[in-house]
Amino acid sequence: MSIATPASSDLLRRTFLEFFAQRGHEIVPSAPLVPQNDPTLMFVNAGMVQFKDVFTGKDRRPYQRAASSQKCIRISGKHNDLENVGVTARHQTFFEMLGNFSFGDYFKEDAIAFAWELLTKVYDISPSRLVVTIYNGEGGFPADDEAAAIWRKVTGFGDDRILRLGLADNFWTMGDVGPCGPCSEIHFFHGKEPDVARFGEEPRIDGTGWTEIWNNVFMQYERIEKDGPLVPLPAPSIDTGMGLERLASVLQGVTSNYDTDLLRGLVDKAAELSGKPYTGGSADDDVSMRVIADHARTAAFLMAEGVMPERQRREYVLRRVMRRAIRHGHRLGIDRPFLHEVALEVVRRMGETYPELRDRRELIARVTEDEEVRFRSTLKRGMKILDERFDEMRSSGERTLPAAAAADLYTTYGFPLDLTQVICAESNFGVDVQGAEAIIKGAGEADGPIDPTAAVDPAHREARAKLAQPVVFTGYEHEEGDSEIVAIVRVDVQGEGDRARKVRALVERAEAGATVEIVVRETPFYAESGGQVGDVGEVTADGARVEVKDTQKPLAGLVVHEGVVSEGALAVGQRVHLTVDHAARSATRRNHSATHVLHWALRKVLGEHAQQKGSRVGPDVLRFDFTHNRPLTREEISRIEDLVNEKILTNAKVTTEILPMDEARRRGAMAIFEEKYGDTVRMLTMTPEVVELCGGTHACALGDIGLFKITSEGGVAAGVRRILASTGLNALAYARGVEAELARARQVAKAQGGDLAEKIGKIVAHERELEKKVAELERRILEGAGPAQGGGGGGIDAMLDGARDIGGIKVLARRVPDGTNPGALRDLAEKLRDKLGDRSAVLLGAVVGDKAQLAVMLSKSATERLKAGELIKPIARIVGGSGGGRPDMAQAGGTDVAQLDAAIAALYTEVERALAS
Numbered sequence: 001m002s003i004a005t006p007a008s009s010d011l012l013r014r015t016f017l018e019f020f021a022q023r024g025h026e027i028v029p030s031a032p033l034v035p036q037n038d039p040t041l042m043f044v045n046a047g048m049v050q051f052k053d054v055f056t057g058k059d060r061r062p063y064q065r066a067a068s069s070q071k072c073i074r075i076s077g078k079h080n081d082l083e084n085v086g087v088t089a090r091h092q093t094f095f096e097m098l099g100n101f102s103f104g105d106y107f108k109e110d111a112i113a114f115a116w117e118l119l120t121k122v123y124d125i126s127p128s129r130l131v132v133t134i135y136n137g138e139g140g141f142p143a144d145d146e147a148a149a150i151w152r153k154v155t156g157f158g159d160d161r162i163l164r165l166g167l168a169d170n171f172w173t174m175g176d177v178g179p180c181g182p183c184s185e186i187h188f189f190h191g192k193e194p195d196v197a198r199f200g201e202e203p204r205i206d207g208t209g210w211t212e213i214w215n216n217v218f219m220q221y222e223r224i225e226k227d228g229p230l231v232p233l234p235a236p237s238i239d240t241g242m243g244l245e246r247l248a249s250v251l252q253g254v255t256s257n258y259d260t261d262l263l264r265g266l267v268d269k270a271a272e273l274s275g276k277p278y279t280g281g282s283a284d285d286d287v288s289m290r291v292i293a294d295h296a297r298t299a300a301f302l303m304a305e306g307v308m309p310e311r312q313r314r315e316y317v318l319r320r321v322m323r324r325a326i327r328h329g330h331r332l333g334i335d336r337p338f339l340h341e342v343a344l345e346v347v348r349r350m351g352e353t354y355p356e357l358r359d360r361r362e363l364i365a366r367v368t369e370d371e372e373v374r375f376r377s378t379l380k381r382g383m384k385i386l387d388e389r390f391d392e393m394r395s396s397g398e399r400t401l402p403a404a405a406a407a408d409l410y411t412t413y414g415f416p417l418d419l420t421q422v423i424c425a426e427s428n429f430g431v432d433v434q435g436a437e438a439i440i441k442g443a444g445e446a447d448g449p450i451d452p453t454a455a456v457d458p459a460h461r462e463a464r465a466k467l468a469q470p471v472v473f474t475g476y477e478h479e480e481g482d483s484e485i486v487a488i489v490r491v492d493v494q495g496e497g498d499r500a501r502k503v504r505a506l507v508e509r510a511e512a513g514a515t516v517e518i519v520v521r522e523t524p525f526y527a528e529s530g531g532q533v534g535d536v537g538e539v540t541a542d543g544a545r546v547e548v549k550d551t552q553k554p555l556a557g558l559v560v561h562e563g564v565v566s567e568g569a570l571a572v573g574q575r576v577h578l579t580v581d582h583a584a585r586s587a588t589r590r591n592h593s594a595t596h597v598l599h600w601a602l603r604k605v606l607g608e609h610a611q612q613k614g615s616r617v618g619p620d621v622l623r624f625d626f627t628h629n630r631p632l633t634r635e636e637i638s639r640i641e642d643l644v645n646e647k648i649l650t651n652a653k654v655t656t657e658i659l660p661m662d663e664a665r666r667r668g669a670m671a672i673f674e675e676k677y678g679d680t681v682r683m684l685t686m687t688p689e690v691v692e693l694c695g696g697t698h699a700c701a702l703g704d705i706g707l708f709k710i711t712s713e714g715g716v717a718a719g720v721r722r723i724l725a726s727t728g729l730n731a732l733a734y735a736r737g738v739e740a741e742l743a744r745a746r747q748v749a750k751a752q753g754g755d756l757a758e759k760i761g762k763i764v765a766h767e768r769e770l771e772k773k774v775a776e777l778e779r780r781i782l783e784g785a786g787p788a789q790g791g792g793g794g795g796i797d798a799m800l801d802g803a804r805d806i807g808g809i810k811v812l813a814r815r816v817p818d819g820t821n822p823g824a825l826r827d828l829a830e831k832l833r834d835k836l837g838d839r840s841a842v843l844l845g846a847v848v849g850d851k852a853q854l855a856v857m858l859s860k861s862a863t864e865r866l867k868a869g870e871l872i873k874p875i876a877r878i879v880g881g882s883g884g885g886r887p888d889m890a891q892a893g894g895t896d897v898a899q900l901d902a903a904i905a906a907l908y909t910e911v912e913r914a915l916a917s
Contacts, residue, residue, distance in 0.1 A: 003123060006252040009262045010353065012123075013069050013244060016098045019118050020067035025100055028068045030354075032305050034314065042314060043073035047099030048179070048217075048239040054103050055179040056222050057234035058464070058556050064105040069244065070097045071301060071354070075317055082321075082418070086290035086328075087282075089207030089249075089256035092263075093321060094298040096244040104235030108184075111216050111238045112150045115186060119214070123251055127155065129189045131199060131210070135171055135182035136164035144170075144182045147218070151184070160196060172217040172239075179233060181220040188213045188246075190255040205282045207255030214242040224461065256280065258290045266293035269345045274332035288328035295325035296342035297350075303343075303364045303719070304356040306613045306627060309371045310717040319371070320416040326372050327419055330379060337376065340368035363609040366629050367719035375414060382413035383423070390427050396917070399428075403435025410440055412884065459504035460554045463487040463519050470557030472522035475535070475697060476656075479580040483520035485572050489560065491515045509571045517560035518546060518570070524580050525561055527553035531615035532592055532696040534562075537580040544568030585697065587619035590727045593654060593686070593699040594644065594708050595624050598725065599670075600690045601643040602626055605636055613720050617696075622725045629719045637710055644708045647687060651703030655685045669693050707731040796828075800835055804908060807915040809862050810840040813907040815900065818847040822855065822891065829857040841866060843875070843907040845900050852879040852900040854892045856907075863887040871910050878903040 003015055017027050031050035035041045041049065047070035053059035075082050075093045084091035100114065119125045132151050137143030143164065151162050164170075173180040187199070191208040203209035219237040221230035248260040258267055259280065270292040271278040278289050302318045309319035322339065329338050343364050351358035389405060392398075401424050409415040417440075421431045466487050474481050490507045492515070493500055510516045518539055525548065528534035534551030545567040552560050561578075570576070595615050602610040606628055613625040632640075659667075664683045670692045684694045686702060699705055706728035716722045726734045746752070751759040803812040812832060816825065825844050833842045840859045845852060854875060856868045868890035869883075876883040876892035879899050883892020894903075 003251075009244060009248045009260060012247055012251060013096070013098065013353075015122060016118070016242075017067055017069065019122055020065075020100045020114070023065075023114065025065040025067040026061075026063035028066045030069060030071045030096075033071050033073055033301060034305060034307065042317065043075065044070065045072055045074050046070070046239075047072070047097045047241050048101065048219075051101055051103070051239075052178060053556055055219050055233060055237050055239070061103065064103050065101065066103075067100045068098075070099060072097050073298060073302075075298070075321070085294050086287040087205075089203065089205070089258065090211055090246060092245060092257065092294045092297070094294065094301055096262075098242045098244055098247070099240050100238070101240070102238035104237055107236050107238060108147055108216075108218055109150050111218075111240065112147065112184070113154055115214055115216055115240065116154050119186065123247075125188065125250060129194050131161045131163060131187050131189075131196060132157070133163045133165045133170055133185045133187065135184075136166055138167040139171070141171070141182065144184070144218070147182070147184050163199060172215065173223065176226040177223050177228075179219050179222050179237075179239075180230065181218045183215050183217040185212045185216075186214040187211060188250050190249070206280075207249070207257075211246060213246045213250060214240065216240045225458070258293065263290075263293050263297075265349055266296060266342055266345055269293075269342050270329075270332070273338045273341060274329070274334050276332060285332060288332050291328045292325045292339070292342055295321045295328075296339060297346050299325070299339070299368060300343045300346040300357060300364050301354070303367055304354070304360045306611070306720075308367060308613075308627070308717045308719040315717060316416075319414075320418060322368065322371050323375050323414070323416055324419055324422075326375050327379070327422070330376075337369050337372040339372050340365045343368045360609055360611070360627070362607070363627050363629070363719060370629060371718055378413040382409055382415050385409070385413075386420075386423055390429065393429060400430040400432055403432040403439055406431050406433070406436035407439035410436070457504050457554065459489050459506055460558060460560070462506050463489055463517075463560070464555050464558040467519070467521070467557065471520070471559040473524075473526070473559070474522055475524040475526050475580065478524045479582055479585060481522065481524045481578050482575060483522050483578060485518060485520055485570060485574050485576055487519040488570060488572055489517040489519070491517060491562075509569060510565050511569045512565050512567055514565045515563075516546065516565060516570070517552075517562050518548075518576075519558065519560055520576065520578065523551075523559055523561070523578055525551040525559065525578060526580075526585075526697055527551045527559045529553055530694060530696050531595075531617055532588065533616070533618035533621075535580045535588075536584050537578070539563070539570075539576050539578050541568070541570060541574050541576045544570050544574075546570065584619040587728060587730065588617060589697050589699045590705045591617040591619075591622040591730075592694075592696045593702065594622060594648075594705050594725065594727045596684065596686060596690055596692050596694065597644050597647050597702070597705075598624055598640070598708075598723065599626070599692070600647075601640045602628075604643060605639050606632075620730060622727060622730075624723045624725070625716060625720055626723070627719055628721045631715070632713050632721070637713060641708060641710055647690070648702045648705045648708060650687065651701050652687045653701050654698050656698070657683045657685070659683050664693060667691065704728075707735075709734055796831060796835065799832060803836060803840075806908065806911050807865075808839060809865070809911065809915070810836045811908055811911050812836060812841070813843045813904045814845075815904055816844050816846045820846040820853075821848065822853055825853060825855045826857070826889070826891070829855045833857040833859055841868075841871075841907070841911060843872075843904060845904045847897045847900060850895070850897065852881070852894045852897045852903065854879070854883065854894075854903065856885070856890045858888045860888060866911065866914050871907070871914065874910055875903050875906050878906055 003011060021027050031044055033043050035044055035049060047068055048055070051066065054061055073094050082093055085093055102111065120127055134147045135144040148162050151157060170183050170185065172183040187210045189210050190203065199210050201209060203211050217239040219239050220233060222233055223230055245257040245260060245262055248262055249255065249257050252260050254260060257263060267278055267289050270289040276285055279286055298321050299318060307314050307318050309315060309322055325339055347357045347361050347364060389401065406417060406420050409420050410417060417433055417436055421433065424431050488507050488510050489504050490510060492503045494503050495501055525535040525537065526532065528551065536550065537548050539546040539548060539561055544565065546563045547566050548561045548563040550562040552562060554560060595617055599612050610626050610628050613627055615625065616623040658680055661681050664681050668691050669683045681693045682695050683691065684698060685691050708725060708727050709731045710723055710725045711734055712724045714722055746756055749756060749759045749763065799814060800812065803810050816828065825846060829842045829844045833840050836842065838859055839861045841862050842857045843854060845854045854872060856872045858866055858868045867887045869885045869887065872883045872885065872890040872892045876894055879894025880896035881892055881894025883890060885891055
């Protein structure tokens with residue numbers, strides 16, 4: 001069979017999956033973009049990621065062959081295509097990877113035959129336009145002569161079409177750790193006549209030339225630790241990957257991925273919004289339109305999975321992508337928020353294939369527009385600062401933007417460093433990126449990229465290897481049980497403070513006082529996952545006892561009971577009795593069940609977009625994060641509480657069933673993107689309206705939850721809100737605490753009956769009136785204080801004594817009476833500046849409480865040569881503090897009050913330095 005060309009991308013995807021389904025492959029849905037239980041990756045970057053544990057033998061599936069179309073993002077770590085996006089014809093941050101996989105079933109011969117048949121017989125690609133590459137043998141591994149022989153047999157190609165490349169090109173690794181092996185790539189020639197002599201050259205800007213379209217990886221090894229040795233996998237396996245966008249460009253007769261039906265509509269939308277034509281070339285406008293198209297896809301898909309733009313980790317990556325797109329829109333002359341319109345075009349075009357886009361359509365649009373409105377408000381100001389800095393650098397001959405300036409653009413204006421680099425490059429300047437990153441990290445503002453070395457501790461891998469099968473959890477039915485110790489991990493702490501780290505090692509025996517992690521064959525203890533904290537309790541044996549403080553699952557199939565040996569000694573092979581703390585488990589159950597009812601109530605009151613973003617439940621905590629972009633009103637909170645408590649009063653039975661994933665979805669079960677689900681799932685039913693997938697422990701009936709009370713609601717990130725709540729006895733304690741606080745307030749306010757609010761209102765109004773009078777008296781005293789610190793006479797004019805002329809600017813620095821509030825400090829500095837007249841700078845300081853306070857004021861004309869925000873920073877450091885502000889006004893504070901006079905005097909030196917630079 002073959003398909004007609006040009007073919008839609010939907011048809012190409014469907015044809016790929018059907019081809020492998022007919023050859024015994026299980027069709028597996030795309031995994032979420034955010035990797036589940038994998039600390040080594042920021043985002044899923046290949047189709048094999050969801051099968052990583054299957055390749056290494058730590059996970060088993062009911063099938064040995066699989067195929068998928070996987071959503072991927074390559075924007076961090078080893079695979080980072082961000083800088084090439086829009087510039088080349090074939091790079092995107094988001095793409096779909098078609099892949100077929102064998103887990104110890106078929107190997108090279110079948111994989112190569114499948115690939116060749118699909119490409120040349122089904123997709124009808126001419127073999128004359130294809131070449132293949134194999135591993136030539138480097139790094140201590142032999143050349144892949146076996147693959148070469150198979151290719152010759154299947155294709156009839158000679159050595160001129162079977163090319164041998166090295167470690168960098170034909171040995172695939174998913175990252176610094178993980179499965180890996182030699183690979184064989186298939187390349188297609190875009191252009192008139194295939195020219196093998198051009199192989200190895202970068203494709204031209206228009207996409208013509210040789211481009212890799214499919215990679216067949218022969219998985220044979222695993223690297224467990226960064227830079228560690230390669231270990232053979234339990235069975236040789238197959239992992240292949242073919243970018244849908246690149247395949248579409250071949251079969252739709254275009255040379256650029258951006259001209260396929262997957263992206264061209266988004267490019268055209270960007271062109272329409274800008275009012276400029278898209279020519280498909282390398283002009284700046286064309287690059288900007290392609291960047292917008294790609295970044296809108298990435299943003300829409302990430303937000304559909306609950307990732308929202310923020311300053312940390314994955315959220316910061318999303319913010320970088322969105323702000324790069326907004327910046328390119330600004331370059332195109334789009335002077336209003338636009339990115340949400342392109343994101344909605346993504347939803348319209350891809351929502352049928354990926355329903356999560358449609359489900360969160362409103363949220364995607366709202367968060368995207370809000371982010372752009374916020375960024376546009378600072379973009380103009382940041383650009384003006386950069387332009388001013390560029391002028392200064394040109395006059396001084398500098399070619400690199402200093403680290404402090406780049407870091408300030410990030411912390412103050414939200415400019416990602418790569419965006420600052422782009423803007424600087426456009427004006428032929430570099431950026432001290434390394435220095436800026438150090439400053440940002442030191443300020444606690446770093447994006448916190450995932451550390452690829454944050455993999456599983458070797459001791460945990462050794463402990464898992466001692467288990468013939470995964471640890472069996474018996475805690476759904478029992479809170480006690482007997483088992484045998486399989487492994488003991490001793491935990492020692494080395495270093496102190498921020499440098500402290502846990503060092504683990506397997507031991508055969510642990511004495512009293514040792515901190516340990518106990519591994520048994522079966523346990524009633526729930527290991528932390530899905531937002532539910534790990535159980536606490538005790539492990540006991542003859543004369544021995546371990547107080548279990550936490551239960552964790554550091555590795556698939558492994559459960560560790562963390563605690564301290566408080567009595568006796570434990571040894572591997574010993575029989576032990578495990579007891580879960582009943583009160584803590586019961587309180588956790590109440591809180592966990594309440595989160596599911598709360599999730600339903602939120603969607604009922606706020607809309608279907610209000611979906612779970614994360615949660616944490618334990619004996620004394622019920623925290624629930626959800627997608628919503630504004631604070632809840634008092635009325636909405638009350639309605640949500642009412643709905644939850646109404647459900648609790650039905651006392652409906654809580655039932656659980658183990659079902660195939662497809663069956664659970666058909667029965668209306670709601671899945672959470674942040675959770676990892678297998679082929680079979682645990683479906684929780686509380687009422688016909690509350691049906692969700694969950695592996696945690698729960699109440700037997702809704703009435704067990706008792707009272708439900710929301711204790712706080714607030715924002716935690718753009719488009720994400722957080723609710724804290726209490727249930728059962730915790731809710732009762734909260735209510736009693738509120739009652740006690742109310743009683744104390746009545747006593748202090750001397751209010752009786754129902755007049756408390758009225759009484760407090762009168763007290764507050766009186767306090768405000770007194771504050772006004774104090775501020776006015778303070779102002780009069782200051783203006784009449786004279787030149788001496790704390791008093792003297794002579795009025796405000798006398799305070800001008802000591803002003804110096806530095807480079808044509810009148811500069812005055814003074815200390816005023818301690819206790820002067822910051823508002824009065826600013827007002828007096830402003831008056832003194834105005835008294836000094838044009839081209840003036842004033843700094844005043846005072847000790848307020850236990851802090852030194854500083855205020856700088858500059859006349860408008862002085863800001864042409866000086867900036868108040870820059871002047872005050874080195875001065876603030878003298879008093880052990882920090883500060884900032886506008887070009888004409890800045891404030892600072894510090895804790896080293898003994899250095900206040902030195903800091904004030906430093907104004908003159910800083911002005912001289914600034915004018916000289």
